[in-house]
Amino acid sequence: MTKQVEQLDRVIIRFAGDSGDGMQLTGDRFTQETASFGNDLSTLPNFPAEIRAPAGTLPGVSSFQLHFADHDIMTPGDAPNVLVAMNPAALKANLEDLPHGATIIVNTDEFTKRNLAKVGYGSDPLGDGSLSEFKVSPVPLTSMTVKALEDFDISKKDAQRAKNMFALGLLSWMYNRPTEGTHGFLKSKFAGKPEILAANLAAFQAGWNFGETTEDFAVSYEVKPASLPSGTYRNITGNLAISYGLIAGSRLSGLPLFLGSYPITPASDILHELSKHKHFGIRTFQAEDEIAGVGAALGAAFGGSLGVTTTSGPGMVLKGETLGLAVMTELPLVVVDVQRAGPSTGMPTKTEQADLLLAMFGRNGESPIPVLAPQSPSDCFDIAIEATRIATKYRTPVIVLSDGYLANGSEPWRIPDTSTLPDLSVTFTTEPNGDDGAFLPYRRDPETLARPWAVPGTPGLEHRIGGIEKSDGTGNISYSPANHDLMVNSRQAKVDGIAQDIPELEVDDPTGDARVLVLGWGGTYGSIGAAVRRVRRAGGAVAQAHLRHLNPFPANLGEVLRSYDRVLVPEINLGQLALLLRGRFLVDVIGYTKVRGLPFKAEELAGVVQEVIDRAE
Amino acid sequence: MPSDNGFDAGAGPKGLKLVPRSDTQYKMKDFKSDQEVRWCPGCGDYAILAAFQGFLPELGVPRENIVIVSGIGCSSRFPYYLSTYGMHSIHGRAPAIATGLAASRPDLSVWVITGDGDGLSIGGNHLIHALRRNVNINVLLFNNRIYGLTKGQYSPTSEAGKITKSSPMGSLDSPFNPVSLALGAEAGFVARTVDSDRKHVTSVLRAAADYEGASFVEIYQNCPIFNDDAFEPLKDPAERDTRLLRMEHGEPLRVGADRGVVRGDYGELTVADIADVGEDRLVRHDVHRPDPGYAFALSRLDYPAFDHVPIGVFRDVARPTYDELMNEQIADAKADQGSGELSSLLHSGDTWTVN
Numbered sequence: 001m002t003k004q005v006e007q008l009d010r011v012i013i014r015f016a017g018d019s020g021d022g023m024q025l026t027g028d029r030f031t032q033e034t035a036s037f038g039n040d041l042s043t044l045p046n047f048p049a050e051i052r053a054p055a056g057t058l059p060g061v062s063s064f065q066l067h068f069a070d071h072d073i074m075t076p077g078d079a080p081n082v083l084v085a086m087n088p089a090a091l092k093a094n095l096e097d098l099p100h101g102a103t104i105i106v107n108t109d110e111f112t113k114r115n116l117a118k119v120g121y122g123s124d125p126l127g128d129g130s131l132s133e134f135k136v137s138p139v140p141l142t143s144m145t146v147k148a149l150e151d152f153d154i155s156k157k158d159a160q161r162a163k164n165m166f167a168l169g170l171l172s173w174m175y176n177r178p179t180e181g182t183h184g185f186l187k188s189k190f191a192g193k194p195e196i197l198a199a200n201l202a203a204f205q206a207g208w209n210f211g212e213t214t215e216d217f218a219v220s221y222e223v224k225p226a227s228l229p230s231g232t233y234r235n236i237t238g239n240l241a242i243s244y245g246l247i248a249g250s251r252l253s254g255l256p257l258f259l260g261s262y263p264i265t266p267a268s269d270i271l272h273e274l275s276k277h278k279h280f281g282i283r284t285f286q287a288e289d290e291i292a293g294v295g296a297a298l299g300a301a302f303g304g305s306l307g308v309t310t311t312s313g314p315g316m317v318l319k320g321e322t323l324g325l326a327v328m329t330e331l332p333l334v335v336v337d338v339q340r341a342g343p344s345t346g347m348p349t350k351t352e353q354a355d356l357l358l359a360m361f362g363r364n365g366e367s368p369i370p371v372l373a374p375q376s377p378s379d380c381f382d383i384a385i386e387a388t389r390i391a392t393k394y395r396t397p398v399i400v401l402s403d404g405y406l407a408n409g410s411e412p413w414r415i416p417d418t419s420t421l422p423d424l425s426v427t428f429t430t431e432p433n434g435d436d437g438a439f440l441p442y443r444r445d446p447e448t449l450a451r452p453w454a455v456p457g458t459p460g461l462e463h464r465i466g467g468i469e470k471s472d473g474t475g476n477i478s479y480s481p482a483n484h485d486l487m488v489n490s491r492q493a494k495v496d497g498i499a500q501d502i503p504e505l506e507v508d509d510p511t512g513d514a515r516v517l518v519l520g521w522g523g524t525y526g527s528i529g530a531a532v533r534r535v536r537r538a539g540g541a542v543a544q545a546h547l548r549h550l551n552p553f554p555a556n557l558g559e560v561l562r563s564y565d566r567v568l569v570p571e572i573n574l575g576q577l578a579l580l581l582r583g584r585f586l587v588d589v590i591g592y593t594k595v596r597g598l599p600f601k602a603e604e605l606a607g608v609v610q611e612v613i614d615r616a617e
Numbered sequence: 618m619p620s621d622n623g624f625d626a627g628a629g630p631k632g633l634k635l636v637p638r639s640d641t642q643y644k645m646k647d648f649k650s651d652q653e654v655r656w657c658p659g660c661g662d663y664a665i666l667a668a669f670q671g672f673l674p675e676l677g678v679p680r681e682n683i684v685i686v687s688g689i690g691c692s693s694r695f696p697y698y699l700s701t702y703g704m705h706s707i708h709g710r711a712p713a714i715a716t717g718l719a720a721s722r723p724d725l726s727v728w729v730i731t732g733d734g735d736g737l738s739i740g741g742n743h744l745i746h747a748l749r750r751n752v753n754i755n756v757l758l759f760n761n762r763i764y765g766l767t768k769g770q771y772s773p774t775s776e777a778g779k780i781t782k783s784s785p786m787g788s789l790d791s792p793f794n795p796v797s798l799a800l801g802a803e804a805g806f807v808a809r810t811v812d813s814d815r816k817h818v819t820s821v822l823r824a825a826a827d828y829e830g831a832s833f834v835e836i837y838q839n840c841p842i843f844n845d846d847a848f849e850p851l852k853d854p855a856e857r858d859t860r861l862l863r864m865e866h867g868e869p870l871r872v873g874a875d876r877g878v879v880r881g882d883y884g885e886l887t888v889a890d891i892a893d894v895g896e897d898r899l900v901r902h903d904v905h906r907p908d909p910g911y912a913f914a915l916s917r918l919d920y921p922a923f924d925h926v927p928i929g930v931f932r933d934v935a936r937p938t939y940d941e942l943m944n945e946q947i948a949d950a951k952a953d954q955g956s957g958e959l960s961s962l963l964h965s966g967d968t969w970t971v972n
Contacts, residue, residue, distance in 0.1 A: 036969045181967050225971075234968045244963060251959050258721050260713075278950035280957030283721055283943055287713065288746035295710045295743070296717030299686070302704060303722040325707050415968070418960045456702040456718075456725050459681045464650070464696050466705030467689075476652060477697065 003212070004219045010069035011175065011223055012077035015167070016094050017086030017107075018055050019048060019062045022164035027064025029168055029185060033177040035235040035412055038225030039068040042526065044076035044599065045408045049265065049348040056110070056118045061093040070224040074526035074533075076409060078601040084167055086110060086141070089119045103135045105170070107163070109142035137216055141166055148206035152199045162203035169207025176222050179208070229414060236413040238377040238406035239266070242310075242336055243273035245384025247280055249334070250306050252385065253392050253424040257282045258300035259308045260293040262315060265348040266404040267338040270310045290315035294322040294335070301331045302465075304428060304455035306388060310336040313355050314345065317362070323397055324363045327491060329465045330442075330451045332391035332398075334384070335369075339403040341597045350597025351404035353522055354573035359399040360551055360580070366488045368495040370394070371551040373401040375525035378413035380406060383548065385421065392426050393501075394494060395450040401550070403523040403572075405599050429454040429461065434473075439463055441475040449494035499552040505560050509543035510536070515616050517564035518609055519589070521547040521577050524570055524600060531605030540613050547577070553584070561587045566616045568592060570605055629677045630826040632753060635723040636678045643674040650700045656691060661812035661838035665759065666698055668818040673701075676726060676826060683726045686715040688735040691766050692759040692838070695730040709740020712747035715754045720940045726826070729756045733774040734764050737793050741773070745802035750939040751830035757822075758795055758835050759812075763844035776922070781843075796916040796931055799833040800909045805936040806832035807912060809928050812839060813852050817863075817928065824930050830938040850923040862888075862918060864929035869899035870915075872925040878918070886914040888925045904933040 013030070017023045024045055034041050044065040053060030067077035082103045085091040087110035098104070111126055125131050126138055145166040149159040165186075172179055182204060190197035211217050236244075250257035259282065261271045275284040283300070287293040294309040301307030311319065316337045326333045339355045341347035359371045370390050374383040383400055391398040429452035434440040441463040442451050454461040463475060471478035472486055507517065520528045525546045532544045545560060547553065561567055561581065567589040569578045575591040582589060592608050594600060624630050629638060641647075648670040656662045673683065683701040687693035689708035696703025706714050711729045719727040729747075736744050736758045747754065763781070764770040770783040774795065778787040799807045806828035810821040818836065825832035837848045851857050859873040870878035870886075877891050877899040886900065906912065912932035918925055951957075 032967050036967055038969060038971065228971050230971050232964065232968050232970050234964070234966055247957070247962065248959055256721065258717060260717055277957060277962070278947045279954040280962075281947055281951075283947070285717065285720060285943075288742055291710060292713035292716070292743050292746065295706075295713030296720070299704075299714035299717030299719075300721040301717075302684075302714075303718045303725070305717075305721045307717070321707050322710065329704070415963045418963070456684045456722065457679075457682055459679065462681055462700055462702050464699075464703040464705065466696070466703075467707050468705060 005176070006219050006221050008221050008223050009071065010067065010073065011082065011221065012065065012067045012080045013082045013084070013171065014063055014065040014080035014094060014097075015084045016061055016063040016090035017164070018089070019050065019052055019060050020055065021062070021086045022161070023062045023064050023086070026164045026168050027066060029182050030171060030177065031066050031235060031410060032181050032185070033172060033179065034066065034068045035233070036181050037178055038228070039070065039223055040072045040226040040228060040412060041066060041068040041235070042073055042076045043067070043410045044405070046598070047349055056087055056089050056115050058089050058093050058119055061089050063090070063094060068223060070226050072226060072228065074529040075599065075602055078603050084171065086163070086167070088115050088121055088125075091125065092119045092121065098134060100133050101135065103137065104131065105137045105139060105167075107141035108138045109140045139170070139210075139216070144206065144210065145203050148202055149199050152195060152202070154195050154199050158196060159199065162200050165200045165203040166207035166210075169204040170211045173208040173211030174217065174220050176220055179204070228412065231414040233412045233414055235410050236378055236381075237408055237410045238374065238380040238402055239269040239338070239408070240273060241378055241380035241413065242384050242400070242402060243270050245381040246274065246308055246334065246388070247277060247282065248381070248418070248421060249385050249388030249424065250280065250282070252421055253306055253388055253426050255304065255306035255392070255426055257308060258297055258305040259284045259310065260287050260296035260300070261285070261310045262287050262290045262293045264290070264312045264315050266340055266407045267310045267312045267336065269407070270336065270338075290318040291322060294319040294333075298322060298326050298329075298331060298333055301333050302329070302456070304453075306334070306392070307332065308334045308336070310338070312338050312340045312348070313342045313358070316355060316358060320363050323369060324365065324367050325467045326397040327363070327367045327369060328467050328470070330395045330491075332395055332453070334387045334391050334398055334400065336400045336402060338407045339401055341595070347597050349404065351523065351599065352572050352595060352597065353401070353403055353524070354576065354595070355401060356521070356550065356573065356576040357579070359401055366492060368492050369551065370396060370398045370495055370498055371401060372398065373522035373548055373550055374406055375522060375546050375548055377406050377409050377411050379548070381413070385424070389422065389424050390498060392424060393450065394448055394498060395453055396495065401522055406523045426453070428458065430458055432460060440473045441465060442470050443473050444490065444494075449490060449497060496552050499555045502549045502552075502554060504556040505545050505547065505554040507543050507545045507560055511541050514541040514543040515565040516568060516609070516613050517543045517545060517560070517566070518568045518570065519545050519547065519561075520570055521550055524572065527600035527602055527605055528570060530602035531600070531609055534602060534606035535609045535613070538610070540610055542609055542613060550577075558585045561585050561589070566590060566612050568609060568612045570600060570608070572600070624675065624677070624823070624827060632755070632826050632829045632832070633676060633678055633726050634829070636682050636726050637724060638677055639679040641679070643680065645671045645674065647680065648673045648700050650698050652697045654698050655694065657842050659839075659841035660691070661761065661840070662692060662695070662759065664812045664815065665818065665836055665838060666695065668815045669822065670699065671815075672819050672822045675823065678726055682724060683728070684718060685728045685730060686711045686718065687730040688740055689766070690732040690735045691840075692730055692732040693735060709735050709738070710743060711735070712740065712743040712754070712756065716747055716750070716752045719752050719754050720943050723753070723940050723944060727754045729754055731756065731758050733758065733760045733762060733772045733795070737773040737795060737798070745798070748799055748802040748804040748831050748833060751805055751936045752939045753830055753941075755825045755832045756834065758833065759838040760795060760835050761838045761840040761844055762847050763840050765840050765843055769843035794916055794919060795835045797913060800913045800916060800932065803909070804833045805830050805932065805934045806930070807932045808833070808930040809835045809837070811837045811848065811851055811928060821930065824933065828933060830936055851926055860923055860926060862925050862927040864902045864915070864927050864931065866902055866904045866930065868902055869896070870902050871899065876925065884910060884914065886918060888918065904930045906932070907934055
């Protein structure tokens with residue numbers, strides 16, 4: 001039977017099921033297939049912090065959303081066109097996000113009386129007409145998988161567990177995805193378990209065949225590859241890109257990488273990744289706590305390593321005192337805070353941007369630290385290199401504010417030619433810099449205001465550093481009022497001066513006559529960009545700019561802010577950047593904030609932008 | 618062959634086998650910095666500093682390869698007074714900072730200077746973990762059983778009921794026994810000495826430096842301002858020899874001339890009159906017992922207070938060091954996979970090409 005193939009320019013699919021149903025894996029595989037097909041894409045994993053919440057319950061629902069298109073896209077999409085719901089809980093938890101006419105593929109085997117009751121369904125939504133505005137495809141996924149695997153020598157439980165591969169096969173058929181990658185992936189994942197491997201391959205194929213033969217699915221869809229700039233691509237998450245960026249930073253600076261870290265969601269994957277690459281000379285130290293993680297990294301930095309620590313909000317708070325020591329000792333240190341919803345434990349697996357003021361000011365005394373924020377998963381690579389550059393050149397800790405959305409979300413990344421990456425080579429001080437052969441550990445470079453980095457083992461430069469106020473030049477303990485004033489101001493001037501060494505803020509204003517600027521920072525770049533596109537398509541004029549350097553700000557930021565009648569600042573916090581902008585530039589920016597643990601929806605933001613434009617007129 | 622200074626001739630301390638040897642014959646004065654020492658008159662820290670400065674030339678390593686890391690407290694001013702590299706860090710964190718330094722720089726001799734407040738209270742967690750990992754550092758814990766720098770509050774080693782500024786009706790805390798704690802944390806080398814006995818301090822420092830891994834040395838130290846004479850019964854020439862249990866490997870354990878250590882029914886050690894039990898029943902000290910139970914039993918001989926207090930090396934048992942294991946993994950990974958190549962790393966996994 002030849003089936004009709006319909007062309008689409010973009011699709012948003014959400015896979016949803018129990019935490020134990022393998023939805024993250026399914027989504028990830030579909031993403032890899034889609035990436036290798038050449039679509040542009042963006043993903044949004046969303047899962048509970050509990051490893052296995054009670055089966056079939058609403059808190060246990062885990063989902064993975066993928067947006068793919070034949071053109072370049074900026075977000076994982078606001079609302080799914082297709083929902084794959086593995087049980088009633090997954091249907092109920094995700095239904096409110098579906099637009100009218102969306103397709104729902106449900107695993108009918110799980111729609112038992114008991115499972116329905118568990119999530120409060122009084123009647124079966126598949127039979128009571130409540131889903132009439134959607135295109136519902138009921139598929140007995142579990143029983144069909146079990147049937148397809150009845151000849152295999154595996155337990156019924158193992159057969160049932162392969163249902164996610166059946167679903168993946170079905171969706172792969174529906175969207176004409178290449179399947180070689182998934183075959184290869186399964187072969188390596190189950191290399192030691194030939195029966196399980198064969199069963200998963202068979203389930204995947206059975207799902208594909210089911211789509212091809214059943215009359216329930218009359219149409220398959222095609223989304224042509226996007227025309228992306230030429231090059232070699234891979235799909236990459238923010239956490240992986242940070243890890244690779246740190247390894248690159250180590251190579252480019254010529255410094256061995258030392259990671260001191262304590263496991264914390266959603267940052268742990270950086271620790272996992274770096275610990276796999278010891279052949280790069282990387283030392284990973286899983287410390288007894290967050291404080292020891294950063295302490296060991298600072299100790300390694302004293303010894304001449306590229307010291308790195310990775311964490312999330314609660315850990316960031318614990319590291320505060322050591323960051324102050326790093327400010328005082330003026331040693332390079334890269335600190336990655338993968339922000340999550342707070343305060344306190346908050347919502348560990350949900351995203352937020354509410355650590356900005358913590359990064360800026362969350363230490364005792366005047367304690368300036370450069371702050372950077374990546375704007376997309378792949379930008380995490382470049383930001384990690386930039387953090388290495390600033391930390392080593394200016395002998396300062398640098399904070400990178402990633403977030404849960406960037407960390408776990410993914411997009412295609414054009415792999416850079418490593419010969420085009422910047423040279424960050426570091427020269428340690430090996431000769432005395434004072435009169436009579438004395439070494440002055442706090443005699444600053446007149447241009448960068450950085451102090452010399454002389455590592456233990458260097459003869460003649462023995463010196464002592466520490467957290468007590470340093471005397472300018474000698475670094476000896478000093479309680480002199482004038483010296484303290486000088487040193488506080490020198491540390492601030494050093495960080496402020498970095499503004500001359502970073503790119504100016506670029507504004508995207510295609511018509512050149514926009515009166516409204518939307519200014520964001522960090523992980524909201526995609527949502528803001530998609531919203532701005534919508535507004536422009538509808539005929540609105542709006543300018544967009546995005547901050548990757550938050551301390552210091554780009555040198556032209558004040559000028560940019562003053563060139564627009566209205567400045568809108570959307571943030572996933574209660575207005576932290578807005579507070580900084582108002583305080584620094586006396587510009588009455590308009591904040592727009594939401595803290596739902598999720599990225600902004602483009603449609604919602606577009607409405608806000610349009611409203612500001614309308615009011616400006 | 619041990620040389621005159623106690624270390625193997627030529628090779629130097631075993632704990633510093635990866636540290637370069639020095640051609641320079643250092644003297645004590647070579648390790649004095651130009652900073653004025655600012656402890657209170659009569660502070661035990663002076664004696665420890667002098668003993669340490671006098672001992673460092675024995676190491677036979679270049680001055681620039683020695684690093685002193687401290688936390689916060691009176692004792693933690695130590696690095697400023699030594700002409701080596703040093704970091705006076707933050708309260709309690711010195712073991713963590715030293716761990717990062719030692720693990721990434723096996724060519725350094727790293728010494729952590731801490732106190733009973735710094736190392737056992739705010740930094741207790743880092744201390745026990747550094748010991749269990751057996752990072753190649755030497756931890757010198759100056760125990761004066763009081764907070765000095767904050768002017769006289771009770772510390773984790775202060776005796777229960779102690780009257781201080783923050784415990785006017787007596788402290789409610791039971792104290793730690795630092796040696797018992799270190800042994801419980803799996804330390805492979807644990808020793809104790811007394812600030813005023815320079816010869817003994819030096820012998821213990823020598824043994825600590827010779828240990829491959831984390832060595833823990835408790836040093837009884839007098840604070841003349843806030844807890845004067847806390848260890849006086851162990852220092853008073855008239856009394857000390859009847860109270861100190863000077864442990865020597867291979868020798869019977871004696872307290873003074875008349876008493877000695879014998880085993881009890883449950884594996885514990887007790888002190889008895891030799892006249893009652895006979896010479897033959899005295900336990901011969903063995904620092905190399907793999908089971909820490911023996912050393913732990915020795916550490917409990919501190920009680921009742923000052924009746925008999927062991928000093929010297931409790932335990933000296935070889936364990937793999939953290940830094941060596943870490944470096945081995947790197948070497949193994951390089952041998953397996955070759956030295957990492959950035960471009961191939963970035964291209965690993967599923968890739969596709971757009972023309």
